[in-house]
Amino acid sequence: MGTEQSAAALRESVAPGAAVRVLLVAGGGDGRVLGAALRGEGWCVVSAGVEFVAVAREFRPDVVVLHGIPADLRGRLARLEEVAPEVPVLFVSGDVARAVARVRALMESAGGRAPSLVVGDLVMDEEAREVTRGGEPVRLTATEFELLRYLMRNPRRVLSKAQILERVWGAGAGARGNLVELYISYLRRKIDVGAGRGVPMIHTRRGAGYVLKAADPGAGGRQGPPPRVSGG
Numbered sequence: 001m002g003t004e005q006s007a008a009a010l011r012e013s014v015a016p017g018a019a020v021r022v023l024l025v026a027g028g029g030d031g032r033v034l035g036a037a038l039r040g041e042g043w044c045v046v047s048a049g050v051e052f053v054a055v056a057r058e059f060r061p062d063v064v065v066l067h068g069i070p071a072d073l074r075g076r077l078a079r080l081e082e083v084a085p086e087v088p089v090l091f092v093s094g095d096v097a098r099a100v101a102r103v104r105a106l107m108e109s110a111g112g113r114a115p116s117l118v119v120g121d122l123v124m125d126e127e128a129r130e131v132t133r134g135g136e137p138v139r140l141t142a143t144e145f146e147l148l149r150y151l152m153r154n155p156r157r158v159l160s161k162a163q164i165l166e167r168v169w170g171a172g173a174g175a176r177g178n179l180v181e182l183y184i185s186y187l188r189r190k191i192d193v194g195a196g197r198g199v200p201m202i203h204t205r206r207g208a209g210y211v212l213k214a215a216d217p218g219a220g221g222r223q224g225p226p227p228r229v230s231g232g
């Protein structure tokens with residue numbers, strides 16, 4: 001992605017402070033897979049190549065992730081330190097899940113994630129593992145909580161069964177799409193149908209997957225945050 005494209009991505013991204021900003025410096029197919037995985041965490045990700053210093057100046061990332069790039073970076077990294085002296089730089093390679101976990105741990109230790117996820121009147125306190133809708137508590141199992149967390153980190157983004165299986169149950173889940181259908185039905189009973197929950201928030205996109213979005217205020221719900229541009 002060129003500097004101009006990165007600047008455009010920044011202008012179209014979520015509002016400042018609404019998401020962790022990740023500048024991914026990577027190449028090849030592995031870089032694209034890692035970028036998709038980072039976006040799956042609900043982070044705002046912009047990719048760059050050798051021009052990453054100029055992109056960092058425009059994007060102002062919370063973290064710079066270097067993956068699969070030439071080792072001769074001393075000069076560029078020195079310029080990056082001048083442009084963004086307080087931004088951590090993380091070198092990753094190999095397993096994508098492990099790389100994402102390292103970025104997540106870094107952001108959480110630095111306070112890079114808000115204490116709560118909020119979509120309309122649905123609120124999740126990740127640390128306390130508590131969920132409310134309209135101020136009323138919603139009791140979830142561990143698996144239901146992880147599924148809802150993934151949906152809430154990606155509001156208004158259609159997530160396929162394959163993406164949900166990978167993120168919630170792991171690679172070993174294979175093609176068991178019925179797991180997703182089953183747990184989506186459990187969530188709907190508790191989030192959308194349970195006593196006085198109001199307008200449904202979990203929607204099926206036939207042939208594509210599922211999407212969580214705030215209720216339309218015209219239907220009696222509250223307005224949610226602006227759509228996140230996921231970048232793909």
